[in-house]
Amino acid sequence: TQLLEQSPQFLSIQEGENLTVYCNSSSVFSSLQWYRQEPGEGPVLLVTVVTGGEVKKLKRLTFQFGDARKDSSLHITAAQPGDTGLYLCAGARGNKLVFGAGTILRVKS
Amino acid sequence: DAGVIQSPRHEVTEMGQEVTLRCKPISGHNSLFWYRQTMMRGLELLIYFNNNVPIDDSGMPEDRFSAKMPNASFSTLKIQPSEPRDSAVYFCASSLGAANTGELFFGEGSRLTVL
Numbered sequence: 001t002q003l004l005e006q007s008p009q010f011l012s013i014q015e016g017e018n019l020t021v022y023c024n025s026s027s028v029f030s031s032l033q034w035y036r037q038e039p040g041e042g043p044v045l046l047v048t049v050v051t052g053g054e055v056k057k058l059k060r061l062t063f064q065f066g067d068a069r070k071d072s073s074l075h076i077t078a079a080q081p082g083d084t085g086l087y088l089c090a091g092a093r094g095n096k097l098v099f100g101a102g103t104i105l106r107v108k109s
Numbered sequence: 110d111a112g113v114i115q116s117p118r119h120e121v122t123e124m125g126q127e128v129t130l131r132c133k134p135i136s137g138h139n140s141l142f143w144y145r146q147t148m149m150r151g152l153e154l155l156i157y158f159n160n161n162v163p164i165d166d167s168g169m170p171e172d173r174f175s176a177k178m179p180n181a182s183f184s185t186l187k188i189q190p191s192e193p194r195d196s197a198v199y200f201c202a203s204s205l206g207a208a209n210t211g212e213l214f215f216g217e218g219s220r221l222t223v224l
Contacts, residue, residue: 033212033213035213040217040218041215041217041218042113042200042202042215042216042217042218043152043200043213043215044215045212045213048212088151088152090213095157095164095165096154096157096165097142097154097213098154099144099151099152099153100151101150101151102151102152
């Protein structure tokens with residue numbers, strides 16, 4: 001059982017569409033990070049959210065941390081083929097960073 | 110600036126052989142992490158070093174796995190003897206602070222296939 005559940009597991013959409021992926025847990029995290037991983041490479045940090053209810057924007061990407069610090073969402077507006085990749089959320093628990101299983105996003109042109 | 114450097118990028122070996130994976134963290138980073146990634150289990154933390162000292166090795170699967178960090182610029186993950194179920198991509202990552210405070214910088218990974 002994953003400590004962090006991500007949904008959907010896989011998403012295939014057309015260029016220009018909007019999408020939201022979710023990261024949920026029954027546990028509280030002191031902070032939560034979102035990473036993006038491309039084939040053959042390691043994950044790269046997109047954002048860190050720390051405060052319950054926090055919203056951060058990174059160009060077309062909007063990240064939200066739940067009020068209770070147990071869940072988070074990533075919304076992409078007008079998706080582009082370059083957004084294709086594996087999106088991972090990771091929560092800080094004690095001295096560890098625990099990763100969800102990820103959402104595979106494919107954006108078709 | 111160089112990122113985290115891992116070697117080898119790919120390794121194919123036979124069951125029972127010893128495998129050694131290597132990692133050079135980013136200079137100045139004091140935390141180093143070994144993760145394993147598979148389709149079934151995602152990214153799993155194996156072991157975490159801080160200032161070259163192993164802090165948490167609870168994720169190391171069993172005694173066949175061992176990790177060392179003899180100095181601030183080098184770490185190894187060894188599997189002896191290897192088994193087919195060890196096949197995965199092994200990532201090394203480093204950070205300036207503890208895992209729960211800062212950004213993790215990942216290497217490109219070592220893809221291990223055990224036949």
